[in-house]
Amino acid sequence: MNEKTTLYHCTADAFHCDFNHEFRIGDLGNAMLNAADMHSTERRFGMTYLNTLNKTWVLSRLAIEMEEIPQEHAHFVIETWVENAMKYFTKRNWDILSEDSSKVYGHGKSIWAMIDLSTREPQDIFAVNEGTITEYVYPEKSCPIADVSRVKTPAMTEYTEFVVKYSDVDVNGHCNSMKYIDHVLDTFSLEHYKQQQLHRLEIAYVAESYCGDTIRIYHLQDETGEHFFRLAKQAGEEETELCRLRITFKNKQ
């Protein structure tokens, strides 16, 4: 760790674990977002500061790849840093490690945009704090997983639905990025999770949804076993795409 990275300490407390006594992926994703917020807040480009400028960060794409899931009561750390900053996008990565760094649980990669809170238009990242974000860019640190793609999905017709509720909505006032993942992972049975562990998850965000929206989760598993999802909100006959996911599982050991 150096001044360019932040270490966020986690414990796989009992009630953050699933029935397998493994840390829940939704909680892991949330912890990664919290680590990102802590990292950016400490360097004065966090959401709370951006809100005073009528701006915020939005997550554009995210990949999480897990070798192993932290078990109940495990202490672990999430290290996060900014790999690159461009005018309209930053790349942020994460390492998920045991507390003594001897074990790698997994990694994450992501792309973020900065938007104006009123117009929702992309903002020039370097215009904030005279571009001091560049002082924290750390391209030398490697993150050994494949880049996060745009997530192309095949045509899909089968779907389940959910309605966005109070607990789905985060500080940004819309459905939380990780909650889409929670709702997608909830489409699998307990039987599935007894046998399979999440290996890689990719999500590309397209539009936002709000409390009360009805969301369709389209799903298709292709012949290689890979799972594709497309989430869309309904307004009469119209459908607005919200995000696309690609998920692979591996057999539990």
Add this chain to the structure above:
Amino acid sequence: MNEKTTLYHCTADAFHCDFNHEFRIGDLGNAMLNAADMHSTERRFGMTYLNTLNKTWVLSRLAIEMEEIPQEHAHFVIETWVENAMKYFTKRNWDILSEDSSKVYGHGKSIWAMIDLSTREPQDIFAVNEGTITEYVYPEKSCPIADVSRVKTPAMTEYTEFVVKYSDVDVNGHCNSMKYIDHVLDTFSLEHYKQQQLHRLEIAYVAESYCGDTIRIYHLQDETGEHFFRLAKQAGEEETELCRLRITFKNKQ
């Protein structure tokens, strides 16, 4: 703090907060359960140890009363201790305080039973570790909120429904105690939470539910403004009561 209490440190990280930038009650309840698990694990009567004896703790009743909700980025602590231990029940309390103890956010009271994992029958608490739990009983420490009642509810006919999913299920293999609260709080609109803050919540647990169960949330607000809920699972024409809640809100300042 002395050897009879455990301090569990929390931060109201951005993504544990609701759209009001306040720590989510569901996450607070979960943190209280995690503090309880840490306290009991440190003293060798935690769930993980009990599981080796084919036993576990089940939450029978819980009350949470909040003066104020921790705001985004606040550091706070949850102190927990056992007020009393009887043959079949223990009473556990919580204080929710600012990190320097100068501010009281709220308190919690609860009643727990120990059950056999196979028969689900109540077990003699003093039979575990030769009753050493009594060394940690701390009746001298006061908890200044009303005791948790059996929660009597009026007759109710209006209901909404939800289905128990993977993310609702905890390490005990059934729907998590706090998830019932989450689903109940999700029946209120964002508009409600703009104006009202949770003041007191009481819940009495009756039976367990499992992944795939369809749960009815019966609701009635009486003439004093108090909210009553009864959750029941459906199996054909039959209905099994799961838990009963009584919730009061107060106007936000």
